[in-house]
Amino acid sequence: xxxxxxxxxxxxxxxxxxxxxxxxxxxxxxxxxxxxxxxxxxxxxxxxxxxxxxxxxxxxxxxxxxxxxxxxxxxxxxxxxxxxxxxxxxxx
Numbered sequence: 001x002x003x004x005x006x007x008x009x010x011x012x013x014x015x016x017x018x019x020x021x022x023x024x025x026x027x028x029x030x031x032x033x034x035x036x037x038x039x040x041x042x043x044x045x046x047x048x049x050x051x052x053x054x055x056x057x058x059x060x061x062x063x064x065x066x067x068x069x070x071x072x073x074x075x076x077x078x079x080x081x082x083x084x085x086x087x088x089x090x091x092x
Contacts, residue, residue, distance in 0.1 A: 045077070
């Protein structure tokens with residue numbers, strides 16, 4: 001089996017979904033244009049910033065990112081996005 005086929009190999013659950021779709025038992029659900037536009041805008045990263053944070057905070061963020069399997073810059077960007085959109089809530 002070639003590397004490309006291995007990369008695209010479906011597990012049992014994914015194959016079941018594909019089979020059901022191809023047999024006409026499932027249909028694509030419509031996605032509104034506004035949702036597509038919002039998703040694309042969220043994914044677009046077009047600004048760089050420089051910030052100063054404590055070395056201890058950065059090391060803690062790097063450790064947490066490693067636990068999550070993410071680059072630390074991605075984790076920081078995600079936290080900023082969640083705060084900016086109001087989905088990051090303080091726990092009391």
